[in-house]
Every structure is written in C-alpha cells, then in structure tokens.
Amino acid sequence: MIKVKTFDENHELDLQDKVNDFLKTIKEEDFIDIKFSVGVVSLIDKEQIFCFSALIIYKTQ
Structure with a gap:
C-alpha cells in the first residue's frame, strides 16, 4: 500500500526536523x-x- 504523510511548519528548520524524524x-x-x-x-x-x-510518499507492508 502507498501512503502519504504531510507536514506543515512556520519555520523551515522545524519542518526539516519533523521530516528527518x-x-x-x-x-x-x-x-x-x-x-x-x-x-x-x-x-x-x-x-x-x-x-x-x-x-512524503512511502510504501507500507
């Protein structure tokens, strides 16, 4: 199955941290x-x- 995860932040470094996590x-x-x-x-x-x-677009098992 293909899924998506969305992130939304006011500061680019906060977004970077959330995506990396x-x-x-x-x-x-x-x-x-x-x-x-x-x-x-x-x-x-x-x-x-x-x-x-x-x-982020990703696959799940």
Whole structure:
C-alpha cells in the first residue's frame, strides 16, 4: 500500500526536523518521494507569514 504523510511548519528548520524524524521511522526502500512547497502571506502592516510544507510518499507492508 502507498501512503502519504504531510507536514506543515512556520519555520523551515522545524519542518526539516519533523521530516528527518519521520524518515527515521521508515525503511529506506519504502521511501518513494518528497514534495515541498512554501506559501507566504503579506499582511497590511508589512509582516509576512510563511508556511513550509512537505508531503512524503512511502510504501507500507
């Protein structure tokens, strides 16, 4: 069976840590792919909010 796991963080290093922690839990041969995206919203007061997301595609037994 093929599954996906999604991650969403406000800081890229937090996302990196979460993805790396998850990858430790699956076998290397079960890993298929990672998709990465960044979203940003600019607010009226010039503040920017970032959203870093990753989708891991992997196989399960």
